[in-house]
Amino acid sequence: MIVIVIINLVLLWVAVYKLNSKLLQGSTALLYYTSTLVMLTLVSFLYYLSLVFKLQFSLLIILISAINLSHLYFTASTFKSFYINLTKGKSNYDIVPFLVLFIIAFFFLFTGSKYGFFDGWALWNSHAKFLFHPDSWQNMFADTTYESSADYPLMLPALIAFFWRMIGSTTFMVPLLISFTALATIPLLLYHALKPALKNYYLPIFAIALLLTDHVFMGFVSEQCADIPLSVFILMTFVLYNHLTKTKEQATTYLLGFICASCMWIKNEGLLFCAIFSASFMIVNYKRPGVISRYIAGALLPIIVTLSYKQLYAPDTAFFSSGNNTQAILTKLQDSSRYMLIAEKYAAILLERFWIALIVIVAVGAINRQYFKSVYFITLLLMLGGYTFVYLISPYHLGWHIYTSFHRLMNQIYPSLIFTTLLFCGRKLNAIH
Amino acid sequence: MHLRLSQKKLIVMLLLAGAVACVIAKCWWLNRITFDIDSMQQAIAPMQKHIKPNATVGFVSNLDSTNQYALYYSSKFILAPQKLLLKSDKDTLLAVQLKGRELLRLPQYKIIDSGSTADKLILLLTLNKP
Numbered sequence: 001m002i003v004i005v006i007i008n009l010v011l012l013w014v015a016v017y018k019l020n021s022k023l024l025q026g027s028t029a030l031l032y033y034t035s036t037l038v039m040l041t042l043v044s045f046l047y048y049l050s051l052v053f054k055l056q057f058s059l060l061i062i063l064i065s066a067i068n069l070s071h072l073y074f075t076a077s078t079f080k081s082f083y084i085n086l087t088k089g090k091s092n093y094d095i096v097p098f099l100v101l102f103i104i105a106f107f108f109l110f111t112g113s114k115y116g117f118f119d120g121w122a123l124w125n126s127h128a129k130f131l132f133h134p135d136s137w138q139n140m141f142a143d144t145t146y147e148s149s150a151d152y153p154l155m156l157p158a159l160i161a162f163f164w165r166m167i168g169s170t171t172f173m174v175p176l177l178i179s180f181t182a183l184a185t186i187p188l189l190l191y192h193a194l195k196p197a198l199k200n201y202y203l204p205i206f207a208i209a210l211l212l213t214d215h216v217f218m219g220f221v222s223e224q225c226a227d228i229p230l231s232v233f234i235l236m237t238f239v240l241y242n243h244l245t246k247t248k249e250q251a252t253t254y255l256l257g258f259i260c261a262s263c264m265w266i267k268n269e270g271l272l273f274c275a276i277f278s279a280s281f282m283i284v285n286y287k288r289p290g291v292i293s294r295y296i297a298g299a300l301l302p303i304i305v306t307l308s309y310k311q312l313y314a315p316d317t318a319f320f321s322s323g324n325n326t327q328a329i330l331t332k333l334q335d336s337s338r339y340m341l342i343a344e345k346y347a348a349i350l351l352e353r354f355w356i357a358l359i360v361i362v363a364v365g366a367i368n369r370q371y372f373k374s375v376y377f378i379t380l381l382l383m384l385g386g387y388t389f390v391y392l393i394s395p396y397h398l399g400w401h402i403y404t405s406f407h408r409l410m411n412q413i414y415p416s417l418i419f420t421t422l423l424f425c426g427r428k429l430n431a432i433h
Numbered sequence: 434m435h436l437r438l439s440q441k442k443l444i445v446m447l448l449l450a451g452a453v454a455c456v457i458a459k460c461w462w463l464n465r466i467t468f469d470i471d472s473m474q475q476a477i478a479p480m481q482k483h484i485k486p487n488a489t490v491g492f493v494s495n496l497d498s499t500n501q502y503a504l505y506y507s508s509k510f511i512l513a514p515q516k517l518l519l520k521s522d523k524d525t526l527l528a529v530q531l532k533g534r535e536l537l538r539l540p541q542y543k544i545i546d547s548g549s550t551a552d553k554l555i556l557l558l559t560l561n562k563p
Contacts, residue, residue, distance in 0.1 A: 093441035098448035105455035114463040115470060122506035129513035135486075142489060142516040143509070147502070173460050180456065 005061055005166045011068035013039045018071070023251040029192035030243065033185070034255060037236060041262045044158040045305050047165075051137050057165045096201075097188050100208055104184045108221045114172050116179060116224030123149050124156050124225055125175050131161035132170055144315050146395060151314040153306060155265040156226045175224045182228040183221045186235060186415045187211045193239040193419060197246070198426035207418050210360070216353045216407060217414065227408045230266045233259055234273055235415045238376055241281070242423060253291055256281075257298025264306040269412060271306075272386040273379075274299075280375045280382075324395040332393050342391050345402040353407050357417055364421040368428040376420035380413050470507050473555070476548030477511045477527070480557040483545050484525065489516040490557075491523030495530040495537050504529045504553075528556040 017035040024031055050060040115121040130140035131154065141150050156178070163174045187208045194204040211217050220228050240256045243249070260277050263270030278299070285291045332338060350358060364371050371377050387409050394401045436444070484490060492508060494501040501519075508527055509517045517527060525545075530536050532552055542558035549555060 093438065093445050095436075095441060095444055095448070098445045098452070102448040102452045102455070105452035109455040109459045112459045112463070114466065114468055118503070118506075121470065121510055122503075126506070126510040126513055129510065133514040136514040139487070139514045139516045143518055145519070172463065176460070176463070177456070 001058075001061075002167055004065075008061060008064045008068055009039070009043070011071070012042070012064060015068060015071040016042070020255065023255045024240075024243065025249060026247060027192075027196060027243065029196075030239065033189055033192070033236065034240070034259065037233065037259060037262070038255075040159060041155065041258075041265065041302065043162055044155045044265065045301070047131070047158045047162040048154050048305065048309070051131060051134055054134065057134070096205065096208070097191060100187050100191065100212070101184055103212055104180070104187070104218075104221065107218055108180055111219070112176065112180070112222040114176070114222075116175070116222050120175065120179075120224030123152065125160065127152065127154070127157035128160035128164065128175065129170060131157050132164050138313065141313065141315055151268070151310070151316065152226075153265045153267060153270070153314075154309060155262070156229055176222055179220075179222050179224045179228065182232055183218075183223075185232050186228070189232065189235055189239065190415060190419055193235075193242070194422060194426070197242060197423060198430065200426070200430075203422045203426045203429075207422050210356055210418055211415065214356060217411060220411060225408065226267045227412050230263060230270050230273075231412045231415055233263045233266060233270070234412060235419060237263070237273075237277060238416050238419055241375065250291065250294065253294040254298035257295040257300075258302060261299035261302035261306075265302050267412075269383075269387070269409065273383060273412075276382045276386065277375075277379050280379050284375055324393065329393045338392055338398060341398055342388060342402065345399065345406065346388075349402070349406050349410075354410055354414065357410070357414060360418065360421050364425050368424040371421060371424040374420070374424070376416070376423075380417055380420070383413055469550070470510070472550040473507055473529075473553065474511045476550055476553070476555045477508060479548065480527075480546045480555075481512065481515060483557055484512075484515050487516070488525060489518055489523055491520045491526045492517055493521045493526055493528050493537060493539070495534045524560045526556075526558040528554075528558055530554045530556075 013035055016039045017031060020031055020035050020038065024034060046060060046064065049055075050057070050063075055063070115125070127140055127150075130137045143150060160175050160178060163178075164170050167174070190207045190211070191204045194207055195201065198204065237256065237260045240252060240259060244252045244256060260281075261274050264274045278295070281295060282292055285295075387406070391398065391402055490512070492501075492505050494504050496504065505517075505519050508529055512527070526539070526542060528537060528539065530553065532549075532554055536554070539558060541561055543561050544556050545559050546557045547555065
């Protein structure tokens with residue numbers, strides 16, 4: 001079974017690669033990343049739908065095989081071109097990505113934890129265990145207390161459950177390896193996105209160094225929560241947006257819509273990101289209905305899957321249940337002490353854990369002020385505003401809620417902040433030289 | 434420093450092999466270590482056969498309400514997909530108690546199965562029905 005599933009995943013990846021190569025031209029590395037992300041998103045959708053429609057796992061694999069068979073002719077030709085590229089020795093063997101991978105693996109060797117953060121096993125892996133059992137996966141919704149977070153989206157649990165079904169065991173290694181891979185993807189993607197955009201090595205290596213020397217970021221290597229996967233998708237959204245604005249390649253808009261909307265399927269904060277980025281994108285392109293319709297067409301599948309899940313299965317989100325009604329929310333919004341507490345905690349956590357981010361922002365302000373008028377900065381700023389609003393109306397103890405979650409939220413946008421700031425710095429420096 | 438293609442290939446292969454070796458070594462090492470949740474799993478897993486497929490099991494412990502969360506979520510993770518709720522009014526209860534503390538007395542329940550770890554006594558209880 002394992003061999004059949006792996007072969008099918010590889011074939012599915014190649015099929016997605018083939019499709020993506022028509023949407024995203026000019027960057028092979030970006031094609032690899034987007035194909036992998038799209039393939040994993042599709043696998044999670046298919047696994048979730050197999051639970052909804054009570055399909056056996058073997059039938060799901062037959063379905064994926066059927067999709068692959070229909071593409072076999074094209075995939076065969078793509079395999080052939082891969083083989084030709086490899087044998088011709090076209091790869092220039094860039095050492096940096098492999099060095100990054102080794103450093104992260106070495107760090108993982110000494111600091112990796114078996115079950116990750118509390119939320120990792122108590123929520124995400126626990127949800128995955130429910131999804132592992134197709135006959136009783138809806139028992140996940142039995143605990144309606146807001147601490148159980150049963151309304152969380154299912155991409156990560158569905159992927160973990162899929163791989164558990166593939167090997168027939170709920171081993172700790174699957175969520176651990178997914179966590180490791182997601183974290184390793186971020187510096188690699190940053191490097192491969194910045195290098196062609198800035199046409200130099202220094203800033204991409206600087207970006208990697210910022211992340212690899214950050215013990216808070218590296219501490220997420222075995223986190224096993226959905227913050228880092230969300231961070232990957234948010235970063236990819238910005239990378240694709242940059243590619244789109246640079247190349248004006250309209251087909252990329254489909255992919256941009258898909259990746260951005262897939263954030264909704266990862267975490268509830270992804271809903272916020274999707275709403276903010278999509279609104280910014282539509283405002284910028286309001287005179288181009290073709291672009292907007294392509295974006296919406298790309299986003300449609302993740303939106304339908306996520307909203308159908310939210311509508312049909314997921315219980316009400318914690319913030320609007322458990323007595324947190326309109327009156328209670330209004331009272332909290334008028335409470336000045338909550339604003340003070342949030343400001344105080346933000347300042348403490350930013351200075352203690354994200355001082356590099358503050359330095360980077362000040363530096364980019366000095367080098368290229370255009371950044372502060374860009375879609376990138378406005379989206380990231382509104383994300384921070386969204387987090388703040390959520391804290392303001394939080395049903396939890398506010399100090400505890402901020403202390404236990406703000407660094408995770410910041411890590412969702414931190415790699416994107418590094419990417420976008422260095423992009424603007426690099427452009428300015430390139431213009432000077 | 435300018436490296437030839439063959440040298441670059443060798444370095445890439447070594448780094449890749451090193452990365453894979455680090456990950457395999459870590460997984461192997463973690464597989465050997467028994468964490469608290471693993472020992473709880475060994476104690477609770479045999480009890481699952483006594484629980485009907487869609488029955489709801491309550492959870493009690495001899496810790497205060499703040500500290501029992503970790504125990505509850507560990508038990509929920511282990512028992513999944515069976516339903517475990519942080520409620521003490523169910524016909525079936527999972528009682529996870531720390532050995533060093535005063536044990537709960539639940540005279541209206543009888544023990545179906547029991548297990549233990551180094552520091553915990555774990556009981557599956559059912560309501561005594563007349």
